[in-house]
Amino acid sequence: MKGPSIDWAGLSPVLAVMGGAMIVLLTGLLRSRFVRESLVPLLAIATLATFAGLSIWQWDEGKDIVSAALRVDTFAMYLNCLFAVAGIAAVLLSWRALAPRESAHGEYYSLLLFSIGGMAVLVAAQNTVTLFLGFELLSIPLYVLCATEMRRASSLESGLKYLVIGSVGSATLVYGLALLYGATGSTDFSEMAGILAARGDLARDSLLLGGVALVVVGLAFKASVAPFHQWTPDVYEGAPTPITSFMAVATKAAAFGVLLRMMDVALLPVAEDWGVVLAALAVVSIVVGNVGALGQSSLKRLLAWSSVAQAGYLLAGVVVATRLGVQATVFYLAVYMLMTLAAFAVVVARERETDLGDHVDSVNGLGWTRPWLAWPLTIAMLSLAGLPATGGFIGKISLLEATVDGGWTWLGIAIVLGSAASLAYYLRVIAAMWMRPAPAARAVPALAGGSQELDPPEAPREGGATEGAFAAEHDGHADGDGDRRGHWEVTLVAVVAAIATLAAGIYPDPLFDVARDASESFRALL
Amino acid sequence: MTSVKTFAWLTLLLPLAGCLINGLGFRLLRGRMPGYVGTAVLLGSFVCAVLMLFALQDLPEERRQVEAVAWEYMTLKGSVDAKLMLLVDPLSVFMTVTITGVSTLIHLYSISYLSGDRGYARYFSYLNFFVFSMLLLILAGSFMILIVGWAFVGAASYLLISYWYRRETATAAGMKAFVINVLGDVGLVLGTFFIFRGTGTLDFLESFERVGDVSSGDLTAGCILLLIGAFAKSAQIPLHTWLPDAMEGPTPVSALIHAATMVTAGVYLIARMWPLFEQAPNAAAVGAIVGCLTLFVSATIGLVVTDLKRIIAYSTMSQIGYMVMAVSSGAYVAGIFHFYTHAFFKALLFMAAGSVIAAMAGVQNIDRMRGFRTAMPFTFGCFVVGGLSLAGVPPFAGFFSKDEVLAYVADRGDWHIALVVVGYVTAFITAVYTFRMIFRVFFGEPSPEARELEDGHLHHADVPTNPVSGEAEDTDVGFPGPEHHIAERALPMRIAMGLLALGAIVAGWIQIPNVTEALDHFLEPTFAESRFHEELHPSDALTFGGMALGAVLSIAGIAVAYLIWMKRPAIATTLRERFRPLHTLFANKWYADEALDRLFVRPGAWFGRFAQHTFERVVVDGLFVGGPVGLVRAGSAAVRSRQSGFLRAYAALMVLGLAGVVLWFLLRA
16 A cells, blocks of 8 residues: 655654654653753753754745645745744753743653644644644643643643633634635635635625634734733733743744735735734734833733734734735844843843842842843843844834835834834833842842851942942952852843844844745745 | 955954953953053054055056945835945045054053053043944945944044043033034934935945935035034034043043044045035035134134143144135145144144143143153153144144145135135144243243152142142042153153154155155045046145245244243233233133023023923923823723733633624625
């Protein structure tokens, strides 16, 4: 008996990440502490590196695999690389975190990898069935991951909320997909587009339009577009911070990936119908996200609201339905990932170093005490707000170019006004870092692992403030060292992401080229 | 071609590297290491600049305008073409070589001069950053890079002028310089916009080609705005008041900012933009007249000021006035030539003044300085060489360049003759005030400090005081810190001053009329198509007559100075009494600060108060801000109040949103 021919090369990225997830899961069963705490994350990183490498190998293939259920093209491979980077960052941030210890390392990292596998399937999906398969494969591990700090009620709450609201979103999506099938009689994206283009009367068909509406809502939920965003701040705040950072960047990239594919391939012929809706949602997101972030004192909630606003900006690139729009969206996804990772890495670091959790006060005076954390967060905030010489600036400019070029100038104006307003809360964080005094050194709890005799006493500062200023300028060693539970891998993520954000703002050419390549996967677009 | 580009980038990036090494590695660099690092990178930059010059000379003459594009920063469909691009042509290369050369010597001088200062590494980091910014400005190949470099120079000058940040007068001076410079930045940016509107490109060479597309109104407006930028950077009336105050910075900073770099940026800008200014003769005339006004006014102030560094500062303004007048009148090569010789003798004068001020333990008032000739023979020698060059005595460098400027401007004829007359009068005044400094500081009965130095001991004040306000100050602020350095005792300072003194003597010999015209030929490719470059050729009679007149005037000036301050000291008092109103006018700097205060600052402040109390509270706060802020607050409250934490509420809103979207779609069906 002869089976169908299988394109192993095309499948290899997905296979690698799934296989790696299995290996990680099984390795995690070993009892050695070294294996659990070091080998498992290392294996996860190796898996993700392989995943990225194979995606780069398949970069220019542009072929359909698995009976055209999946499409291996530059666009999907580009997003795969983003997922891999986000995944590696998440692994590094989780390395010494509480969550994997509480939930067992093997399970934690393999769930992360399964989720990435789901994303890879999702953005390569070419028909509604694989789309939904990827969607669920991405979501379910994340529901669990949100709840991995099992002894913290808010983590459990976050997982549960995500599960319930996520189910509503999934239900909406799957219903919408069913209606689309009902209207067009096809599950394949390009066939659907062909049918829609051929039969003009379908554009006024309530079955089809209802389906489009439900699909838009289902995907908007995943991308945390207002008014389907309400889960975002709660889930972001409750979930373990490394997972939050992963959700913020990778899930968003996956959601926009599938949104682009759905809208700009399958539903392109009815672009006139959904364009206005998405534009309206984009404006609502920009307003709601920026307004909601204003009064936040929790950094994670602040970043959650800001991610709602950023989703609004990104949506503008989908609305225009041009290659320029796709290029701007995927470019912005990459810089959004970098700047958000830098910000979350600093939050992770400060959660471990202070008792203040993710409160804005936890970064007070960071500029003086921890410049290696303060600069990345500063760069991330400026980039999120879109200041020149950062990746966020270039990203916003290209989104603006796309909107103006596509005839949606008013949407561009909304983006500009939104970014201007967003400075109000981004600058607050920067001001806290550079303009407020650092909190007094934390009193060492007598019974929490340290002892008064062994801990070095706080060196008495002679001569008051002027001496202090002198010491800060000339002899920072006193402040720089000492055990503050600063973990190098967290700082590494922050610094690398911040440098990359700056690089994308100063030398955007390479990333532009890659984004242009990715946008050329959409052959039907102008 | 490629080697030109490589050297251009190296020249530019080496100072930046030095800035980063010193700025980030200050904890690792001990002792004088930051100074050595800072100087070494600058020396490397200078070598690269010279190699760039040679590489450029190897190219055929018509290809000596090389554009080095690193990458395209942003190209938006049909509008902006922002490229990270340098333009290497004879003009920029010549400026680069001069700037890096003189800056290297200033760095070298600073190694010793600042070595007692606590912010040593910070100082060199700023200094490197300043040179980087200046090179960015000079080598810029498009308006975008020019604007960036322009703004960086302003920021760097702020950092350097307020380097002793605990000295209040210094921080105030830094702010003043920065504010006036930002005014210039605004002019530059708006001017760029006017030109960009017509040409549609930011690229220099393309803009120059398409200058015909700009309407004449736009072009004149654009050029005048560019001039505002140039005036602010080059301290021309009425935007000059920051420069004398900027003397609050360490003396080598004054040498750097006010000799070869920042203040010449305006001259460079006008020379670089010649294709624009030649099409906008009215704007060029404004430049020429303002330059002429500045050169005269600041020379008269230089006659009466008693602060040693400020005399030199006013003389800088005056010399920059010559350059601005030259380049605005089409005498481009002459203007650049004067920039080049000025870089040498002015840096030298500042350095020598720094040495004297160190010997005085920070005192800058020439009333208290006397008879340093025997105590500081080397400094004296350098000061005299610089002074002779500044006064324009043959065959020192300043003589050739100043007379070339005046001869070329005179060749324009017409009303330019009036400018030239003022120029010659000022040349005479220049000689007088220069030798006023020399005679008063170095001759006569030695002052106590000079006597102490003759006995082999460097004077240290009991209580260090701020030279301007006279308040006692903390030596941690820096100079006058615990250590002082004079050229006689510090080798790096001596090398730097010696080399500059050599330059101040011979630098002018590259361009002697009818003998060598090296600079003219070298700059030919940049100005080849210029109308004035073709037309302006002063006759031999004009040239040599002018030179003779210049020489006579300078020697007469020295003689007058000798008469007043050496021979019969009483004359000075008599003159002061006789011309009391004039003296008051000069001593109060023509009331420029007061005029600016009355004309702009006070009305501005009054308007500001009115705006704040009346307009702002009622209209802005109430209507514009209050409304949106209230709206945003209400929105924020509303959005957050929806964020109840209850799942059922979230699901309800989702369903509501869903219903809205579905309804919209179904209504279209």
